[in-house]
Amino acid sequence: MPTPIAHALGGVTAGCLVRISAALVRPGCALDAPLVRIERRRTIAALAFLAMLPDADLLVGMHRSVTHSVGAVLIAGAVGWASGRDGRLLTAAAVAAAYASHVLLDWLGTDPGPPHGIMAWWPWTHEFYLSDQPLFMRICREYWLPDCWRNNILALGRELVVLVPVTLTALFFAYRLPRRTRRT
Numbered sequence: 001m002p003t004p005i006a007h008a009l010g011g012v013t014a015g016c017l018v019r020i021s022a023a024l025v026r027p028g029c030a031l032d033a034p035l036v037r038i039e040r041r042r043t044i045a046a047l048a049f050l051a052m053l054p055d056a057d058l059l060v061g062m063h064r065s066v067t068h069s070v071g072a073v074l075i076a077g078a079v080g081w082a083s084g085r086d087g088r089l090l091t092a093a094a095v096a097a098a099y100a101s102h103v104l105l106d107w108l109g110t111d112p113g114p115p116h117g118i119m120a121w122w123p124w125t126h127e128f129y130l131s132d133q134p135l136f137m138r139i140c141r142e143y144w145l146p147d148c149w150r151n152n153i154l155a156l157g158r159e160l161v162v163l164v165p166v167t168l169t170a171l172f173f174a175y176r177l178p179r180r181t182r183r184t
């Protein structure tokens with residue numbers, strides 16, 4: 001499964017895609033919603049945090065199950081909806097998208113230990129799912145082994161090569177472009 005850094009990049013990208021979509025549908029108005037109105041750095045930090053949140057299940061010994069599912073994404077979106085005073089739909093969409101990015105990236109990961117993958121379609125099924133075409137390398141947790149660190153550095157490098165260009169492009173279109181558009 002990907003590193004927290006990859007998940008943070010995925011969450012920021014997902015939130016930016018929501019912002020871009022909203023700006024295309026309702027130019028100007030959508031950018032007033034709470035999650036995107038606050039300072040840009042705080043918004044990006046919030047999206048990154050939301051995308052890393054599902055792995056908190058490691059603390060309770062239920063890793064890759066309920067928290068890594070479409071059901072959890074819907075719950076996260078509902079919490080986003082309830083927490084927003086105005087712009088509820090955009091806040092809910094941004095929260096759900098950032099959270100969902102974690103599920104997607106884990107599905108695209110490598111998981112050699114059974115049960116393989118994530119409980120993606122909870123509560124409809126308790127089956128575990130994993131892509132046949134993994135995009136990300138396994139993250140080794142046997143940190144006392146020298147090969148473990150080498151593997152994790154390679155895995156992180158691969159994640160950065162794949163995700164950083166995507167995230168930077170999303171940030172550009174989400175924040176730079178609307179600002180330039182408003183000036184003209």
Ligand SMILES: [Zn+2]
Pocket residue numbers: 001054055064068102106
């Ligand atoms: Zn995870």
